Amino acid sequence: MTNLVLIQVVLMVAVLAFVARLFRSNGARAQAIRRLGLLLFAAFAVVSILIPNVWNRIAHVVGVGRGTDMVLYALVVAFLSFTVTTYLRFRDLETRYTRLARRLALDEAERDFPQEQVRTTGAPDSPTDGAPTA
Amino acid sequence: MNDDVWLVIPLYNEAQVIGDVVATARAVFPHVVCVDDGSSDASAAVAEAAGAVVVRHPINLGQGAALQTGFTYALGDPGMRWVVTFDADGQHQVSDVVAMLEKARAESLEVVFGSRFLDDRTQASVLKKIVLRAAVGYTNLTTKTRLTDAHNGLRLLSRGVVERIDITQNRMAHASELVAQIGDLDVRYGESPVHILYTDYSKAKGQSIWNAVNILVELILR
Numbered sequence: 001m002t003n004l005v006l007i008q009v010v011l012m013v014a015v016l017a018f019v020a021r022l023f024r025s026n027g028a029r030a031q032a033i034r035r036l037g038l039l040l041f042a043a044f045a046v047v048s049i050l051i052p053n054v055w056n057r058i059a060h061v062v063g064v065g066r067g068t069d070m071v072l073y074a075l076v077v078a079f080l081s082f083t084v085t086t087y088l089r090f091r092d093l094e095t096r097y098t099r100l101a102r103r104l105a106l107d108e109a110e111r112d113f114p115q116e117q118v119r120t121t122g123a124p125d126s127p128t129d130g131a132p133t134a
Numbered sequence: 135m136n137d138d139v140w141l142v143i144p145l146y147n148e149a150q151v152i153g154d155v156v157a158t159a160r161a162v163f164p165h166v167v168c169v170d171d172g173s174s175d176a177s178a179a180v181a182e183a184a185g186a187v188v189v190r191h192p193i194n195l196g197q198g199a200a201l202q203t204g205f206t207y208a209l210g211d212p213g214m215r216w217v218v219t220f221d222a223d224g225q226h227q228v229s230d231v232v233a234m235l236e237k238a239r240a241e242s243l244e245v246v247f248g249s250r251f252l253d254d255r256t257q258a259s260v261l262k263k264i265v266l267r268a269a270v271g272y273t274n275l276t277t278k279t280r281l282t283d284a285h286n287g288l289r290l291l292s293r294g295v296v297e298r299i300d301i302t303q304n305r306m307a308h309a310s311e312l313v314a315q316i317g318d319l320d321v322r323y324g325e326s327p328v329h330i331l332y333t334d335y336s337k338a339k340g341q342s343i344w345n346a347v348n349i350l351v352e353l354i355l356r
Binding site: 094095098101102104105106108109110111113 | 169187188189190191192193195199202203206207210211212213302304
């Protein structure tokens, strides 16, 4: 490993910086496996930077012509899963802040419901109706 | 009269027309709640002046979220028996709501959906009709309900149904979500013809045909 190409150095620094950034935040135990997976991924990234041919070998094993194609395919899959995961995570977040905002809105709204005993019209006949509200 | 009915109107930047809409509705239905979804114009104040209760979302959340907020508010009234979902842009007719209520009471239905396609009063463009028909087909395919119209904002729901509904689709897909949840409840439902007035105002403000794509994505990726 004496003749490192500049791009190899740059890429390795980038990957290591990414890993460092990832591990600085103390997350929950549930994230551990995902992080270990990322660690392996990063380790493999370093290997593939030092020995670019490893991708070629993997490509040949799985029947893909070139290592660069292999990288591209892996990237497409990773990006797609990232997109979907992010979308779902945002939806989850949205549901939470919607509940919060709704609570705020309802707490601030005026509530002067007429407490009339006799109503002009009745409820529909239904086993689900007529339950006392909390 | 109609003291047990709450009109729920999601409100977003409709200051120009909401005053008339609320006033017209309140002539027949005294209880109107407008859920102001973070409007940047005077919508909330105009609605309030016209006699509606206004619940203000602190930020814009979407029409589905506004409907659910209105439902939760109306459930706070122990005298509420019916909830009507009504549009703020003036394209719905109060007389159609009266007919829906009569139908529900006469046939003891829990839900009455408004439908544009039960008579030929509603004038929609060919493209809009095609998209709506496709939406109806998709909704009928994926839910237990069989309807002639989809994404029609005019609906009548009984208290029992409102209690068990939870809209989580904040944006436009809430209409399909609502139909799906009602289908799962296994309650008696019906359809009533409604006349949607496509005025220049509502056409300019109404949702674009492209939203069909967005709705489909929101329904698939939930």
